[in-house]
Amino acid sequence: MRWIWIDKFKEFESGKRAVAIKNVTLAEEHLHDHFPGFPVMPECLMIEAMAQTAGILVGEAKKFQEKVILAKIKKAVFLDFVKPGDSIELEANMDSIAPEAASTSGKITREGKLVAEIDLMFSHIDQNLAGVEFPEDNFVFGSDTSVFETLLRDVLSKSKNTEVN
Amino acid sequence: MAMSRDDIFAQVQEVLVDALAVDDDEVSLESTLMGDLGAESIDFLDIVFRLEKAFGIKIPREELFPAESLMNEADLVHNGKLTDKGLTMLREKMPHTDLTNFEKDPDINKMADLFTVNAIVNYIENKLNA
Numbered sequence A: 001m002r003w004i005w006i007d008k009f010k011e012f013e014s015g016k017r018a019v020a021i022k023n024v025t026l027a028e029e030h031l032h033d034h035f036p037g038f039p040v041m042p043e044c045l046m047i048e049a050m051a052q053t054a055g056i057l058v059g060e061a062k063k064f065q066e067k068v069i070l071a072k073i074k075k076a077v078f079l080d081f082v083k084p085g086d087s088i089e090l091e092a093n094m095d096s097i098a099p100e101a102a103s104t105s106g107k108i109t110r111e112g113k114l115v116a117e118i119d120l121m122f123s124h125i126d127q128n129l130a131g132v133e134f135p136e137d138n139f140v141f142g143s144d145t146s147v148f149e150t151l152l153r154d155v156l157s158k159s160k161n162t163e164v165n
Numbered sequence B: 001m002a003m004s005r006d007d008i009f010a011q012v013q014e015v016l017v018d019a020l021a022v023d024d025d026e027v028s029l030e031s032t033l034m035g036d037l038g039a040e041s042i043d044f045l046d047i048v049f050r051l052e053k054a055f056g057i058k059i060p061r062e063e064l065f066p067a068e069s070l071m072n073e074a075d076l077v078h079n080g081k082l083t084d085k086g087l088t089m090l091r092e093k094m095p096h097t098d099l100t101n102f103e104k105d106p107d108i109n110k111m112a113d114l115f116t117v118n119a120i121v122n123y124i125e126n127k128l129n130a
Helices: A043-061 A146-164 B005-020 B041-055 B066-070 B084-093 B100-104 B108-114 B117-129
Strands: A008-013 A017-023 A068-078 A087-097 A101-110 A113-124
Touching: A008 A043, A008 A146, A017 A043, A043 A068, A043 A087, A043 A101, A043 A113, A043 A146, A068 A101, A068 B041, A087 B041, A101 B041, A113 B041, B005 B041, B005 B117, B041 B117, B066 B084, B100 B108
Parallel strands: none
Antiparallel strands: A008 A017, A017 A087, A068 A113, A087 A101, A101 A113
């Protein structure tokens, strides 16, 4: 099982930009405790959702060959609560990408209104920590990435069709 | 692009304030990035990306922080110290830095002191005037 905080991709421009949707529901049990009588999506999970949106953008740019790890939260500003029933849109833009790492900036909106700004850095760990041994298997985008593939399938086939047309 | 050294320093200062969440007055020419300003390895890449944007230049990472890239080479570092091969490489890559003290105990944690704000300003100044 993977820990997934986005429901689908709406737009995906390889190496440039990704837009994902997350529908928040009271079926998520943690909302019953966060907080009792006042359910709001934890901000740390909004960061995680952005890390997945942006992380897949970074991973796809190198054809999922790198182990992409969230390395730094450069900025995380929250402007409003996200509640059950809300559908939030996460937009990640690639600011820089190098062999060792990538930097992204992102916005979360609800019905066009800004909810959060989250800028991140990702490390391609095999390029950064030579001498430290990691499993050869790509534990980020390896055999267990069927969920990511599902998330991307529709949006990637759509962009392929556009290219063909 | 003609920029004075003061202007370059002001921009570099802004980049470091944003990248490392430090105050303006903590960033002087003598500050060391790791020791004084608390930079970690991923911050070096963040700084490189931000400098590229701020000055509109392309910076190969090993050019600005040569010693930092050595730290990641398995055959150049052993037990937390630079090997002879690593030291030779460092001398080649940092011809303008006095390494006499560092060579006595080439502990990679002490390499931190080799990266200063001044080194960045010098690098950018050379790059812009090239």
